[in-house]
Amino acid sequence: MAIIDVTDEPIMAGQTYEDFCRDNHAAGGISMFVGRVRGGATDILELEHYPGMTEKALKEISERATKRFQLIDIVIRHRIGAMKSGEDIVLVLAAAPHRHDAIHAVDYVMDFLKTAAPFWKRLTINGVSSWVDARESDQQAAERWG
Amino acid sequence: MLVCYFGALRERLGIKSEEITDLSGCHTAGDILTKLSAKSERHHQAFSSIGNICVAVDQEHASLESPLDGAEEIAFFPPVTGG
Numbered sequence: 187m188a189i190i191d192v193t194d195e196p197i198m199a200g201q202t203y204e205d206f207c208r209d210n211h212a213a214g215g216i217s218m219f220v221g222r223v224r225g226g227a228t229d230i231l232e233l234e235h236y237p238g239m240t241e242k243a244l245k246e247i248s249e250r251a252t253k254r255f256q257l258i259d260i261v262i263r264h265r266i267g268a269m270k271s272g273e274d275i276v277l278v279l280a281a282a283p284h285r286h287d288a289i290h291a292v293d294y295v296m297d298f299l300k301t302a303a304p305f306w307k308r309l310t311i312n313g314v315s316s317w318v319d320a321r322e323s324d325q326q327a328a329e330r331w332g
Numbered sequence: 333m334l335v336c337y338f339g340a341l342r343e344r345l346g347i348k349s350e351e352i353t354d355l356s357g358c359h360t361a362g363d364i365l366t367k368l369s370a371k372s373e374r375h376h377q378a379f380s381s382i383g384n385i386c387v388a389v390d391q392e393h394a395s396l397e398s399p400l401d402g403a404e405e406i407a408f409f410p411p412v413t414g415g
Contacts, residue, residue, distance in 0.1 A: 236338055239392075239407070243393075300413075304409065306409070308339075318413045319411075319413070
């Protein structure tokens with residue numbers, strides 16, 4: 187049962203992984219990606235999103251990944267609000283009969299999450315805030331999937 | 333029609349959303365942007381400051397050429413940066 191979650195609470199990657207493994211005990215391969223806040227101990231990252239559209243976009247990405255890689259199950263959990271260095275921003279879990287599909291599915295989801303899901307990052311370093319610019323390399327990564 | 337703003341565009345406009353009632357002459361998302369740009373100097377400067385402005389019509393990704401077709405909600409925002 188796919189889980190799409192946008193939350194202002196900690197992602198709890200370990201617990202989610204344990205639950206996912208229990209729910210998909212027959213899967214031959216489970217792949218996991220956790221995106222985390224980089225930077226120094228005093229830096230703050232804020233995630234803004236478009237309520238409603240975000241959930242729809244993530245659901246669409248998960249459905250495309252499930253179909254393309256014949257997934258058994260998938261989780262996409264994305265944090266919003268303010269967080270500090272070392273905290274988890276995003277978690278993707280994919281379960282498939284074989285490893286390549288699980289691994290590629292997580293890569294696919296992250297590429298489209300970065301280019302199609304309506305989130306915006308704002309970074310504060312030493313008290314100075316600025317919006318994070320989109321990267322051309324992320325767009326190129328998504329385009330390689332055709 | 334409800335017009336929503338996000339990210340740097342929301343911050344520069346100082347509002348999260350606004351209603352636009354006069355849709356005369358507006359057939360595409362780009363027409364809405366043009367009309368709003370003429371609404372105030374703040375709108376004009378905010379829109380001009382965002383390179384490659386993105387648009388969603390009824391919470392679906394769209395382009396400035398996308399027809400409105402009775403849409404109820406439109407959003408303008410900078411390129412996304414999640415993940």
